[in-house]
Amino acid sequence: MMKEALLDAAEAVLSEQGTQALTLTAVADRAGVSKGGLLYHFPTKEALVRAMVARVIDEFDDLIASYLDSYGDGVPGAYTRAYVEATFEILTGEARAYRRWSAITAAAADPEQAEPLNEAMRRWHGRAPADDPDPGIAMVVRLAAEGLWEVVSRDPGLYGPEQLEALRRRLLGLLER
The missing domain is CATH 1.10.10.60 (Homeodomain-like)
Known part of the structure; x- marks a missing residue:
């Protein structure tokens, strides 16, 4: 505690x-x-930053897992859907957790400190789940969600709630094709 x-x-x-x-x-x-x-x-300060990085990675992994669990078996593109939903929860949730991520990422600018985050990015973006009907579209959708996260982190007021919801629906809709 x-x-x-x-x-x-x-x-x-x-x-x-x-x-x-x-x-x-x-x-x-x-x-x-x-x-x-x-x-x-x-x-050390480095140990503190490492722990902050590990915590946000674990929290995002847990969000993805909770969405996957809620879908049940057999949902096409489940992993990418869960990734998008988790991203938008962080972007639009009351905690606006993307600010935490931005600050922690900046604190972990040293290559050694950033490696756990880099490894998580490789895991989140490098996988081609077998349940994706179109792995190329799934990759584009995950990268678009990641890019949106970066943009919103830099300019939180750029997109309003309605625009973010429309983007979320559009990204999820791309997975339907």
Whole structure:
């Protein structure tokens, strides 16, 4: 439980103040613990960033899995559908979790820190599920969702809720063909 609170505090510092402000002291202060208490769980800033990266990857994997579970067996293009739905949940959900991702990705700019995220991207985008009726379209749809995520991360007001919903429906519709 304490690790989660420390990660929450680190994400808050990142999203509110940017990567330059992410220091162990700032995170400890935000979490209301001593620096030693933080160091007990995360001995370095790099360890803290690694844990934040791992957490957002796990959360996205869990979202994909929850959508896959909700579909049941035999849904054509289930993985890509789940990927799109999970992406839009992050983009449009109340938490607006894409801001967390943007901040954490920026904090993990070092190649070693970014490798777990790169590996997750290879896994999410490199697979060609057997249930995709058209693997090429599925790949384009996943890449379009990823590109939209990047654009919205940089300019959150560019698309309103109606536009995002229309884009979600359009991407899912492409999988029907």
